[in-house]
Amino acid sequence: MLVKHSKRTIRSGCKKCGERSLYWAHDSEQPGDYCEDCQASGKWVLIEVSGMVHQCGASGETPGAADGKSSADIEEIQADKHEEKTAVTATSNPVATSGSGDAFAAFQSLVASLAPKVDRDEVAAMIKAELDGIVVPTRTVIERTSGVRKVIKDSHEMLADVTTDLLAGEHVLMVGPAGTGKSTIAEQAAESLGIPYYALSLSPMTAASQVLGYMQAEGEYVRSLFREAFENGGLFHFDEFDNGHPSVLAVINASLANGQMAFPDKMVKRHPDFRCVASANTYGRGPDRAYVGRQQIDAATLDRFSIETIGVDEALEQSLCMATGLAKDKVLDVLAHVRSLRKNAEERGMTVVISPRASVGMCRLLASGKSWQSAVESRIRRGMSDKDWNKLSDTY
Numbered sequence: 001m002l003v004k005h006s007k008r009t010i011r012s013g014c015k016k017c018g019e020r021s022l023y024w025a026h027d028s029e030q031p032g033d034y035c036e037d038c039q040a041s042g043k044w045v046l047i048e049v050s051g052m053v054h055q056c057g058a059s060g061e062t063p064g065a066a067d068g069k070s071s072a073d074i075e076e077i078q079a080d081k082h083e084e085k086t087a088v089t090a091t092s093n094p095v096a097t098s099g100s101g102d103a104f105a106a107f108q109s110l111v112a113s114l115a116p117k118v119d120r121d122e123v124a125a126m127i128k129a130e131l132d133g134i135v136v137p138t139r140t141v142i143e144r145t146s147g148v149r150k151v152i153k154d155s156h157e158m159l160a161d162v163t164t165d166l167l168a169g170e171h172v173l174m175v176g177p178a179g180t181g182k183s184t185i186a187e188q189a190a191e192s193l194g195i196p197y198y199a200l201s202l203s204p205m206t207a208a209s210q211v212l213g214y215m216q217a218e219g220e221y222v223r224s225l226f227r228e229a230f231e232n233g234g235l236f237h238f239d240e241f242d243n244g245h246p247s248v249l250a251v252i253n254a255s256l257a258n259g260q261m262a263f264p265d266k267m268v269k270r271h272p273d274f275r276c277v278a279s280a281n282t283y284g285r286g287p288d289r290a291y292v293g294r295q296q297i298d299a300a301t302l303d304r305f306s307i308e309t310i311g312v313d314e315a316l317e318q319s320l321c322m323a324t325g326l327a328k329d330k331v332l333d334v335l336a337h338v339r340s341l342r343k344n345a346e347e348r349g350m351t352v353v354i355s356p357r358a359s360v361g362m363c364r365l366l367a368s369g370k371s372w373q374s375a376v377e378s379r380i381r382r383g384m385s386d387k388d389w390n391k392l393s394d395t396y
């Protein structure tokens with residue numbers, strides 16, 4: 001009986017004929033060395049792929065040094081002994097092999113040797129544990145008729161809506177609480193459209209000259225970023241739109257209303273690729289309890305814009321938190337805490353804003369070693385009175 005030991009072909013092949021598709025086996029019918037591994041005694045012989053003794057007359061060779069075989073061959077036999085043991089389990093698993101498929105047979109043996117060690121339930125549980133709580137942010141794909149295709153990974157779920165409005169020729173007013181990603185959407189929308197991005201943050205002190213540019217005493221016109229976008233094309237973002245002075249908003253209104261605009265130096269035609277995006281924390285109906293300093297926006301100005309509401313995109317928030325490097329279970333703790341407080345604030349009519357900046361900031365502080373308590377104090381509570389804090393965090 002032949003007891004096969006190596007499942008790989010012999011590197012040095014048959015010393016006489018040079019054939020390499022051979023394996024080592026014990027011929028237990030013939031007296032010879034006792035093999036601890038297979039418990040068989042018999043001569044070492046070379047066998048063919050078919051399992052028959054190699055016909056070249058090499059059957060007298062043994063793996064010992066005395067038979068003249070190289071030590072490389074002997075090492076191979078030693079290594080293969082173990083593999084053969086596990087490969088034996090594969091025989092109950094019938095898979096078609098071809099006579100020339102030595103590599104395939106070796107692969108089969110490997111798979112078979114691993115298969116009994118893999119516990120499907122255990123692997124499924126491990127994968128589930130890794131994926132649990134992981135959500136993937138929106139991937140926005142913009143395909144233009146020109147054939148240009150842009151893919152923006154990790155985008156806000158509203159980026160597609162805002163970009164669609166802009167592609168349709170609309171100007172867009174994005175309204176949402178602080179830190180929900182409005183400015184980032186504006187920047188990514190410009191990227192999606194393939195036009196330059198310009199921005200100006202409005203405050204009650206922002207002057208019309210910051211929008212229109214101005215004439216120097218020597219009579220030279222100083223261009224503004226807005227002029228650049230208006231004349232040459234680009235996306236202009238008016239951030240904090242509801243914080244701007246009414247006179248500036250009137251200038252902006254005029255620029256959107258007409259195909260041309262009076263700048264300090266001359267009349268300028270609006271470029272067909274000029275788009276305007278504004279962002280605000282209110283819908284322009286004046287201050288509310290959380291955003292007390294906001295202006296009411298003139299109805300005619302508001303009328304120029306399509307309005308998109310930008311809330312917290314929880315998948316994006318989680319991905320930003322994960323990017324801080326904090327361990328996943330801690331990130332999930334932070335998110336659970338922040339979201340329960342956010343919900344309480346809304347349900348209890350409180351004016352506090354717990355934006356994604358709070359959750360991301362808290363993850364960052366925890367990742368750098370701050371205690372939970374201290375991170376909550378500096379990123380969420382932020383000096384809130386005991387009374388308000390209890391109202392916000394009480395489960396009732």
Ligand SMILES: Nc1ncnc2c1ncn2[C@@H]1O[C@H](COP(=O)(O)OP(=O)(O)OP(=O)(O)O)[C@@H](O)[C@H]1O
Binds near residue numbers: 179180182184
């Ligand atoms: N898609 C995104 N990918 C990566 N980071 C983002 C994304 N969206 C928002 N952020 C990050 O979240 C933070 C808040 O985003 P952003 O400034 O765009 O919000 P906002 O709504 O304009 O805030 P505010 O109302 O205070 O102006 C920023 O640090 C920004 O870098």
Ligand SMILES: [Mg+2]
Binds near residue numbers: 182183184239240279
């Ligand atoms: Mg902003």
